[in-house]
Amino acid sequence: MKTVTLIGKPGCHLCDVARDVIEQVADEFPENAVELDELSIESDPALYAQWWEKIPVVLVDGEFHAHWRVSPDRLRAALASA
Secondary structure, three states: OEEEEEEEOOOOHHHHHHHHHHHHHHOOOOOOOEEEEEEEOOOOHHHHHHHOOOOOEEEEOOEEEEEOOOOHHHHHHHHHOO
């Protein structure tokens, strides 16, 4: 299973767009192959300090993948890799 972490905040339009892209790409994989975990910079001072100006931030299995905009093709490739 791959874990995609979306770091954002409520009311963030780009975060909503990123979530939609992640969910659409995840739906292309077998059930339970991709897990989406969402974290908010509003509830975690360390996340805020690190990412506030780059949200949404996407991590794949804990590794930085993208910020601001999520490419479906690039995310698909990252999720398909071993």
